[in-house]
Amino acid sequence: MRAIVTVIGKDTVGIIARVCALLSEQGVNVLDISQTILQEYFTMIMLVDTAGAKVPFTELVKLLEESGKAQGLSIHAQREDIFNAMHRI
């Protein structure tokens, strides 16, 4: 299953490394990354494949959210279908 992970927050050293480390620990494969600074906010969007994930998706959502909170970031993981449905005919 493909999902979109969004990471938004104040820019600090090592955000990408930490998020990627967590994803790799959980067996999640990163397919694409786009990262930018929007109005001084670090904004990263990742397309990931959770086929080989070690935990159920809802668990992964929680892990990412908690890890984000600990770093002062907002991290969401959502199934890709929702974005396709809303923005593609």
Next chain:
Amino acid sequence: MSMINTTEILDTIQMISQQHLDVRTITMGISLLDCADPDPKAACRKIYEKIVRSAKDLVKTGEEIEAEFGIPIVNKRIFVTPMALVAGASETDDYVPFAVALDKARAETGVNFIGGFSALVQKGMTAADEKLIRSIPAALSETELVCASVNVGSTKAGINMDAVALMGRTIKDLAARTADRGGFGCAKLVVFCNAVEDNPFMAGAFHGVSEADRVINVGVSGPGVVYHALQSVKGESLDVVAETVKKTAFRVTRMGQLVAQEASKRLGVPFGIVDLSLAPTPAIGDSVARILEEMGLETCGTHGTTAALALLNDAVKKGGVMASSSVGGLSGAFIPVSEDEGMIAAARKGTLCLDKLEAMTCVCSVGLDMIAIPGDTTAETISAIIADEAAIGMVNSKTTAARLIPAPGKKVGDTVEFGGLLGSAPVMPVHPESSAVFVNRGGRIPAPMQSLKN
């Protein structure tokens, strides 16, 4: 490999986190026609068992979808066959136990509301219909979250004025029995004209007899998203406003369609409809009234409000229809006063009055909704308000409804607090002149002409 662009992804996230985008309800319809039994205890047992068996995974599935897609699903609900049709087979005069069975099943399945303590009496009342209506005050005051509805009119049948008169007295009785909570019982009772059989919204949801055994219906929301979208087209023409609303409604509905299909697949229950409604909440920034004001009205309820609402309601439907494979239910902008922060403010200011709300219901869904009126309003005046609202529905071939709360001991200027999504209702004035002689004539208002439409 392609990825949706950053702006679109961030748009969606912002809609959810800042503009109150949510799926208002996943509602499971369950037919209870096969639960009828001459023994009322056996019927209640069958009702409880069928609901629990059918909907045991509803809340869990809803929560899983919420977590995986990152979309809040505010309510999970159940609605059932109009209870008068099921209870009619039982040898009893007391229908309260049927409501108690519904409430028990509601608690066991963990859903937020259960609807369908209902009767359809637009043409006439059976003994069962009358018993059900007479049980409503006790049933709704003795249960927690059971909702009732009564259909008193239709375009094909006219308006059953005996039923309208009875509903006025029923509402007064129900308010008195729940006086300690501001007449809260009345917030769970809707009086309809042209009720639909697939409406997922409470308090008026029931599972029509032409429906399948079970069905999943979804109601979307999104006033906050529409309001936000309109802020980016300030000063532009109304054509641009309409197009903006359409595009926004399309996105919101696509999300609802996705959730509906997913829930239907996971629960193994056929997908029924998506209800394209703009359903407000008392939260700041989630108001239909504020959308109308964003179009350029100083306060909702002033001149121009009906026109602005007509534009909004139509654009929501046009945008939503293409986004879903099956649209139904009430589908339109709701204007429940106590549940809409902007409506509450406009009513407090005195700009929004009952007469203007009545006019607004000619062009939107669904009626005079969640309106607190003085506690000393007579049953006949309540019936007359219901009759006016039903007449609008009957003549215009649309659904209309009244959900009025004659708040015991309260007068104009007071506020009744219901809490949560039901919000707080400023007590609004009604005309003091009597309609009693008209209401007490009884009988039927004949069905209207369907040609010569002026």
